[in-house]
Amino acid sequence: MSYHWKVAPEDLFVERYRQMVNSGLPAADVDTVRSAITEMWPDQPGGWVYEWSRLAAGYAEHRRHQLAALAFGWAKFPTVADVAKRTALERQLEQYLLAVPGFKVGFERRVIQIPHEEGVTAVPVHLLTPPGWSADTPVLLASGGVDTWKMDFHGLFEAVVLRTGMGVLAFDLPGTGESAGPMDSEEGAETVRALALEARTLGNGRVLHLGISMGGHFSACSGLAGDVDAAIVLGGPVEAAFAPGRTFAHGMDGIVGNALGFDHEPTHAELAHRWPSFRLRPLLDLDANVPMLVINGADDVHVPQHDTLVFMGRRDTEVHLLPDTGHCAVSKMPEVLQLMFEWIDRQQLQTAHS
Incomplete structure (x- = not known):
């Protein structure tokens, strides 16, 4: 559709x-x-x-x-x-x-069968690994959002592999890319849980989750619920972005509507009917989160500042709302990567002593 x-x-x-x-x-x-x-x-x-x-x-x-x-x-x-x-x-x-022979990292394409409703669904994933990887590090589960997918983010994921030494298991959100749809918050969270279990078998058993844009909704979900061992939320909508009456800029209504499985341009009422399940307030009200890093640009036209600042003061949570940049702080990506790498280093150090 x-x-x-x-x-x-x-x-x-x-x-x-x-x-x-x-x-x-x-x-x-x-x-x-x-x-x-x-x-x-x-x-x-x-x-x-x-x-x-x-x-x-x-x-x-x-x-x-x-x-x-x-x-x-x-x-x-x-x-x-x-x-x-x-x-x-x-x-x-x-x-x-x-292009694989020219990659700076090891590459393997897999199709993982995960439970879906009363059967299974196939999720194509890409495993990127550093040269000589011995599978003794955590694995980073990673996805983009509703319009920028795993192959589009290859350069970023390759940089993460080379800098951290971790393997990266990249996937597309349900309803996008090569993943079957439609996108649904609860089913998407179940997909992440299943992929996290797969990722635990590939490295040392620990799994981090990086979600970018709409992917950040699902990494916020996995981090708040404790489905992974640590989570990075980059530009993720979690609550205010799904408030009644909200609309999106730059054609994003149509992009999201397609991901949600509509076969026609939905009305605001039809979109609003889908949003309650995406609001993560029930998880935000818990104290079950794993270590989390939350980053976004202060000038994001898609995700209100609230959805970043709501994480301020949480246990084991680091928050950065970067000035003078927009959605996912794209124009300050070197700074974002530096924050990510330093935070990942600290998580691995804590793991070594735990």
Whole structure:
């Protein structure tokens, strides 16, 4: 189930340009695509998926597979809402796997069968490991959000592996990427619990959970519930983001609506009906959390400051609301990574003495 909605391509470039360039795409190539795109949905010259796919095909032709995977990632952005977008996702995976020999880390693609309703569902995951990994470290379970998925975050996950020496088990949230939908807070939390159990068998038995954007909702959930051993919440919506009457900027209503499984553009009332289960107040009222690191930008247009500041004063919880930056503090990613790495170092040190 999927649908198109009204969204201006230029608005997406305004919001995501820095992310596009920081991911590794040459700014000149991004600028060329930006100048060529005039429409969001038509798969024809001037259309978003067409122009991004043309750039990606050029990279692929010259065997620049990692750049091709990034560009096809932007071609399928912001959601797999039609055949052209699904094709772009398939081409992204194809190019990503061709890029594996050039990775700085070990790589293994697995498909994990996890319980779902009365049966099972398949969740494709990517295990990234440091050179010579002996599986004697914690494993970091990691996901992006509703529109930026595991292959899109390869560069960040690779940096985490090389800096920390941990393995990273990357997955897509239910309702996004390669994971079956629709996205649901309770079923998503069950998916995380099942993947955490799998991750415990891969390293030394300890599991950290990094969630970015909507993924941060689920890492907040796993950290507050104690389903993992430590949790990092980067730009996660937890409570105020799901308040009655809330709307999202830059076409995010449509992105979220697709992830939730709607086959039409939902009304505000239809969206509001889904939000109560996403509010983590019952978990926030408990004192069961594992060590947590919570970070976001103070100028986030999607997630209110409350959803970061609500963690202030909690036991074993470190909170950073960074000024002069927006959602997930993307424009200050080096600072975010430094905070993450220092915090992870402290958690591993505490583990060694526990």
